[in-house]
Amino acid sequence: MPLASPLFCKRTIDVSFEDTPVAHHSSEATAMNLPESVSSGGSRCDVEAPIHVDPNEPRNERVDLKRIEAAVRVILDAVGENPDREGLLETPARVARMYAEMFAGLHSDPGRHLAKVFTEQYDEIVLVRDISFCSMCEHHLLPFTGRAHIAYLPSGKVVGLSKLARVVEEVARRPQVQERLTQTVADLIEDRLSARGVAVVVESTHSCMTMRGVRKPGSMCLTSAMRGTFRTDSKSRAEVLNLINRHTTG
Numbered sequence: 001m002p003l004a005s006p007l008f009c010k011r012t013i014d015v016s017f018e019d020t021p022v023a024h025h026s027s028e029a030t031a032m033n034l035p036e037s038v039s040s041g042g043s044r045c046d047v048e049a050p051i052h053v054d055p056n057e058p059r060n061e062r063v064d065l066k067r068i069e070a071a072v073r074v075i076l077d078a079v080g081e082n083p084d085r086e087g088l089l090e091t092p093a094r095v096a097r098m099y100a101e102m103f104a105g106l107h108s109d110p111g112r113h114l115a116k117v118f119t120e121q122y123d124e125i126v127l128v129r130d131i132s133f134c135s136m137c138e139h140h141l142l143p144f145t146g147r148a149h150i151a152y153l154p155s156g157k158v159v160g161l162s163k164l165a166r167v168v169e170e171v172a173r174r175p176q177v178q179e180r181l182t183q184t185v186a187d188l189i190e191d192r193l194s195a196r197g198v199a200v201v202v203e204s205t206h207s208c209m210t211m212r213g214v215r216k217p218g219s220m221c222l223t224s225a226m227r228g229t230f231r232t233d234s235k236s237r238a239e240v241l242n243l244i245n246r247h248t249t250g
Protein backbone atom coordinates (compact mmCIF):
# COMPACT_ATOMS: atom_id res chain seq x y z
CA MET A 1 0.00 0.00 0.00
CA PRO A 2 1.38 3.45 -0.82
CA LEU A 3 2.57 5.38 2.22
CA ALA A 4 0.19 8.27 1.68
CA SER A 5 -2.95 6.10 1.35
CA PRO A 6 -5.67 6.62 3.88
CA LEU A 7 -6.72 3.62 5.91
CA PHE A 8 -10.42 2.95 6.16
CA CYS A 9 -12.14 1.97 9.36
CA LYS A 10 -15.69 1.59 10.51
CA ARG A 11 -16.50 4.38 12.93
CA THR A 12 -19.63 5.04 14.90
CA ILE A 13 -20.71 8.63 14.59
CA ASP A 14 -23.08 10.22 17.06
CA VAL A 15 -25.29 12.52 15.04
CA SER A 16 -26.78 15.35 16.96
CA PHE A 17 -28.43 18.48 15.69
CA GLU A 18 -26.92 20.49 18.50
CA ASP A 19 -23.38 19.17 18.66
CA THR A 20 -20.64 18.56 16.18
CA PRO A 21 -20.61 14.84 15.21
CA VAL A 22 -18.09 12.84 17.26
CA ALA A 23 -16.41 9.77 15.74
CA HIS A 24 -15.49 6.67 17.76
CA HIS A 25 -13.30 4.02 16.21
CA SER A 26 -15.28 0.83 16.58
CA SER A 27 -13.26 -1.74 14.69
CA GLU A 28 -9.72 -2.41 13.53
CA ALA A 29 -8.51 -0.41 10.57
CA THR A 30 -8.51 -2.21 7.24
CA ALA A 31 -6.70 -1.24 4.10
CA MET A 32 -9.81 -1.69 1.94
CA ASN A 33 -11.08 1.29 0.02
CA LEU A 34 -14.69 0.89 1.02
CA PRO A 35 -17.38 3.29 -0.16
CA GLU A 36 -19.05 5.40 2.46
CA SER A 37 -22.16 3.68 3.70
CA VAL A 38 -24.69 4.49 6.34
CA SER A 39 -25.90 1.36 8.06
CA SER A 40 -28.35 2.60 10.61
CA GLY A 41 -30.81 5.41 11.01
CA GLY A 42 -31.84 7.41 14.01
CA SER A 43 -29.29 9.34 15.96
CA ARG A 44 -26.36 6.91 15.46
CA CYS A 45 -24.92 5.60 12.23
CA ASP A 46 -21.95 3.50 11.14
CA VAL A 47 -19.96 4.86 8.23
CA GLU A 48 -16.83 3.67 6.49
CA ALA A 49 -14.71 6.79 6.87
CA PRO A 50 -11.03 7.27 6.08
CA ILE A 51 -8.42 7.62 8.84
CA HIS A 52 -5.57 9.55 7.31
CA VAL A 53 -2.25 8.04 8.28
CA ASP A 54 0.45 10.69 8.66
CA PRO A 55 2.75 10.04 5.67
CA ASN A 56 5.54 11.80 7.55
CA GLU A 57 5.67 9.08 10.19
CA PRO A 58 7.76 6.00 9.34
CA ARG A 59 5.72 2.78 9.28
CA ASN A 60 6.75 -0.11 11.53
CA GLU A 61 4.45 -2.98 10.58
CA ARG A 62 7.44 -5.14 9.67
CA VAL A 63 8.73 -5.29 13.24
CA ASP A 64 7.96 -8.71 14.75
CA LEU A 65 6.57 -7.70 18.15
CA LYS A 66 5.93 -11.26 19.35
CA ARG A 67 9.52 -12.34 18.80
CA ILE A 68 10.85 -9.30 20.65
CA GLU A 69 8.49 -10.05 23.53
CA ALA A 70 9.75 -13.63 23.75
CA ALA A 71 13.36 -12.43 23.67
CA VAL A 72 12.78 -9.88 26.44
CA ARG A 73 11.26 -12.60 28.63
CA VAL A 74 14.39 -14.68 28.08
CA ILE A 75 16.62 -11.73 29.03
CA LEU A 76 14.64 -11.03 32.21
CA ASP A 77 14.87 -14.68 33.14
CA ALA A 78 18.59 -14.80 32.31
CA VAL A 79 19.47 -11.85 34.57
CA GLY A 80 17.71 -13.56 37.46
CA GLU A 81 14.41 -11.72 37.36
CA ASN A 82 10.94 -13.26 37.46
CA PRO A 83 9.17 -12.20 34.24
CA ASP A 84 5.87 -13.28 35.79
CA ARG A 85 5.94 -10.91 38.74
CA GLU A 86 3.34 -8.19 38.54
CA GLY A 87 5.61 -5.27 37.68
CA LEU A 88 7.22 -7.12 34.78
CA LEU A 89 4.16 -8.77 33.26
CA GLU A 90 3.66 -6.14 30.58
CA THR A 91 7.34 -5.28 30.17
CA PRO A 92 8.09 -7.56 27.20
CA ALA A 93 5.17 -6.08 25.23
CA ARG A 94 6.22 -2.54 26.19
CA VAL A 95 9.80 -3.13 25.12
CA ALA A 96 8.59 -4.61 21.84
CA ARG A 97 6.52 -1.50 21.11
CA MET A 98 9.48 0.67 22.08
CA TYR A 99 11.81 -1.08 19.61
CA ALA A 100 9.16 -0.83 16.90
CA GLU A 101 9.12 2.91 17.49
CA MET A 102 12.85 3.42 17.81
CA PHE A 103 13.72 1.29 14.77
CA ALA A 104 10.88 2.38 12.51
CA GLY A 105 13.41 4.16 10.31
CA LEU A 106 14.73 0.81 9.06
CA HIS A 107 11.69 0.31 6.88
CA SER A 108 11.29 3.63 5.13
CA ASP A 109 13.14 5.95 2.80
CA PRO A 110 13.96 9.14 4.73
CA GLY A 111 14.70 10.82 1.41
CA ARG A 112 11.00 10.95 0.64
CA HIS A 113 10.79 14.05 2.86
CA LEU A 114 12.94 15.86 0.32
CA ALA A 115 10.67 15.16 -2.65
CA LYS A 116 8.74 18.44 -2.47
CA VAL A 117 10.86 21.49 -3.29
CA PHE A 118 10.17 25.14 -4.04
CA THR A 119 11.76 27.04 -6.91
CA GLU A 120 13.72 29.88 -5.39
CA GLN A 121 16.62 31.92 -6.76
CA TYR A 122 18.55 31.79 -3.50
CA ASP A 123 22.08 30.49 -3.76
CA GLU A 124 23.62 31.18 -0.36
CA ILE A 125 23.83 28.98 2.73
CA VAL A 126 20.65 27.60 4.30
CA LEU A 127 21.37 26.37 7.84
CA VAL A 128 19.05 24.65 10.29
CA ARG A 129 20.81 24.08 13.55
CA ASP A 130 20.05 22.36 16.85
CA ILE A 131 17.89 19.58 15.45
CA SER A 132 17.55 17.30 18.45
CA PHE A 133 17.56 13.55 17.91
CA CYS A 134 17.76 10.26 19.75
CA SER A 135 19.29 7.25 18.05
CA MET A 136 20.56 3.82 19.15
CA CYS A 137 24.17 2.75 19.22
CA GLU A 138 24.45 -0.49 17.29
CA HIS A 139 27.08 -1.93 19.60
CA HIS A 140 25.14 -1.83 22.87
CA LEU A 141 21.60 -0.88 21.81
CA LEU A 142 21.78 2.10 24.11
CA PRO A 143 20.67 5.59 23.09
CA PHE A 144 22.92 8.31 21.86
CA THR A 145 21.26 11.70 21.93
CA GLY A 146 22.22 15.11 20.73
CA ARG A 147 21.78 17.69 18.00
CA ALA A 148 22.39 17.86 14.30
CA HIS A 149 23.17 20.99 12.30
CA ILE A 150 22.47 20.89 8.57
CA ALA A 151 23.57 23.43 5.98
CA TYR A 152 23.24 23.29 2.22
CA LEU A 153 23.78 25.42 -0.86
CA PRO A 154 20.64 25.23 -3.02
CA SER A 155 20.73 24.98 -6.80
CA GLY A 156 17.54 26.77 -7.84
CA LYS A 157 15.30 24.90 -5.42
CA VAL A 158 14.86 24.99 -1.67
CA VAL A 159 13.20 22.42 0.57
CA GLY A 160 10.81 23.06 3.45
CA LEU A 161 12.93 23.62 6.56
CA SER A 162 11.02 21.07 8.65
CA LYS A 163 11.93 18.40 6.10
CA LEU A 164 15.59 18.61 7.08
CA ALA A 165 14.59 17.84 10.65
CA ARG A 166 12.31 15.02 9.46
CA VAL A 167 15.24 13.42 7.64
CA VAL A 168 17.32 13.50 10.83
CA GLU A 169 14.43 12.15 12.89
CA GLU A 170 13.90 9.21 10.56
CA VAL A 171 17.54 8.33 9.91
CA ALA A 172 18.03 8.40 13.70
CA ARG A 173 15.51 5.60 14.17
CA ARG A 174 17.95 2.84 13.31
CA PRO A 175 20.69 0.99 15.18
CA GLN A 176 23.89 2.65 13.97
CA VAL A 177 27.08 4.53 14.71
CA GLN A 178 27.13 8.31 14.76
CA GLU A 179 29.51 8.48 11.81
CA ARG A 180 27.02 6.64 9.59
CA LEU A 181 24.10 8.76 10.74
CA THR A 182 26.07 11.89 9.83
CA GLN A 183 27.05 10.63 6.39
CA THR A 184 23.62 9.23 5.58
CA VAL A 185 21.97 12.59 6.21
CA ALA A 186 24.60 14.44 4.14
CA ASP A 187 24.34 12.02 1.21
CA LEU A 188 20.55 12.16 1.13
CA ILE A 189 20.52 15.95 1.01
CA GLU A 190 23.23 16.16 -1.63
CA ASP A 191 21.55 13.52 -3.75
CA ARG A 192 17.85 14.43 -3.50
CA LEU A 193 18.25 18.23 -3.59
CA SER A 194 21.15 18.26 -6.06
CA ALA A 195 22.71 20.65 -3.54
CA ARG A 196 25.95 22.35 -4.58
CA GLY A 197 27.26 21.84 -1.06
CA VAL A 198 26.15 20.10 2.13
CA ALA A 199 27.55 20.33 5.65
CA VAL A 200 26.24 18.14 8.46
CA VAL A 201 27.63 18.41 11.98
CA VAL A 202 26.37 16.10 14.70
CA GLU A 203 27.17 16.34 18.40
CA SER A 204 25.91 13.76 20.84
CA THR A 205 26.34 11.92 24.09
CA HIS A 206 26.56 8.14 24.02
CA SER A 207 24.90 6.36 26.93
CA CYS A 208 27.24 3.44 26.41
CA MET A 209 30.09 5.77 27.40
CA THR A 210 28.29 7.56 30.21
CA MET A 211 26.17 5.04 32.11
CA ARG A 212 28.25 1.89 31.64
CA GLY A 213 31.70 0.78 30.50
CA VAL A 214 34.20 3.62 30.75
CA ARG A 215 31.56 5.80 32.51
CA LYS A 216 32.46 9.31 31.36
CA PRO A 217 29.41 11.53 31.87
CA GLY A 218 29.69 14.77 29.91
CA SER A 219 31.82 13.32 27.11
CA MET A 220 30.63 14.41 23.69
CA CYS A 221 31.23 13.04 20.22
CA LEU A 222 31.33 15.41 17.24
CA THR A 223 31.17 14.22 13.65
CA SER A 224 30.91 16.07 10.37
CA ALA A 225 30.23 15.25 6.75
CA MET A 226 31.09 17.78 4.05
CA ARG A 227 29.94 17.43 0.46
CA GLY A 228 30.42 19.45 -2.73
CA THR A 229 31.66 23.03 -2.28
CA PHE A 230 32.00 22.64 1.48
CA ARG A 231 34.40 19.77 0.95
CA THR A 232 36.46 21.25 -1.88
CA ASP A 233 36.55 24.95 -0.98
CA SER A 234 38.23 25.74 2.31
CA LYS A 235 36.72 29.26 2.52
CA SER A 236 33.15 27.95 2.12
CA ARG A 237 33.87 25.25 4.65
CA ALA A 238 35.23 27.78 7.14
CA GLU A 239 32.20 30.01 6.57
CA VAL A 240 29.68 27.28 7.24
CA LEU A 241 31.54 25.91 10.26
CA ASN A 242 31.75 29.44 11.63
CA LEU A 243 27.98 29.83 11.26
CA ILE A 244 27.33 26.50 12.96
CA ASN A 245 29.77 27.14 15.78
CA ARG A 246 28.68 30.73 16.31
CA HIS A 247 25.20 29.56 17.14
CA THR A 248 25.97 26.35 18.96
CA THR A 249 24.88 26.80 22.54
CA GLY A 250 26.18 23.56 24.08
Ligand SMILES: Nc1nc2c(ncn2[C@@H]2O[C@H](COP(=O)(O)OP(=O)(O)OP(=O)(O)O)[C@@H](O)[C@H]2O)c(=O)[nH]1
Nearest residue numbers: 137138139144176177178179206208209212213214
Ligand atom coordinates in the same frame (compact mmCIF):
# COMPACT_ATOMS: atom_id res chain seq x y z
N1 LIG B 1 32.97 4.96 16.31
C1 LIG B 1 31.91 4.80 17.11
N2 LIG B 1 32.00 4.02 18.18
C2 LIG B 1 30.91 3.90 18.96
C3 LIG B 1 29.71 4.53 18.70
N3 LIG B 1 28.83 4.19 19.66
C4 LIG B 1 29.50 3.39 20.49
N4 LIG B 1 30.76 3.20 20.07
C5 LIG B 1 31.87 2.42 20.63
O1 LIG B 1 31.80 1.10 20.21
C6 LIG B 1 32.83 0.42 20.90
C7 LIG B 1 32.51 -1.03 21.08
O2 LIG B 1 33.68 -1.60 21.58
P1 LIG B 1 33.82 -3.09 22.12
O3 LIG B 1 35.21 -3.24 22.68
O4 LIG B 1 33.42 -4.02 21.05
O5 LIG B 1 32.72 -3.15 23.24
P2 LIG B 1 32.87 -2.94 24.84
O6 LIG B 1 33.76 -3.98 25.42
O7 LIG B 1 31.50 -2.85 25.38
O8 LIG B 1 33.60 -1.53 24.91
P3 LIG B 1 33.55 -0.41 26.06
O9 LIG B 1 32.44 0.53 25.74
O10 LIG B 1 34.87 0.25 25.99
O11 LIG B 1 33.31 -1.09 27.38
C8 LIG B 1 33.02 1.20 22.18
O12 LIG B 1 34.31 1.76 22.16
C9 LIG B 1 31.96 2.31 22.10
O13 LIG B 1 32.39 3.51 22.71
C10 LIG B 1 29.64 5.36 17.55
O14 LIG B 1 28.62 5.96 17.21
N5 LIG B 1 30.76 5.46 16.77
Ligand SMILES: [Zn+2]
Nearest residue numbers: 137139140208
Ligand atom coordinates in the same frame (compact mmCIF):
# COMPACT_ATOMS: atom_id res chain seq x y z
ZN1 LIG C 1 27.34 1.81 22.45
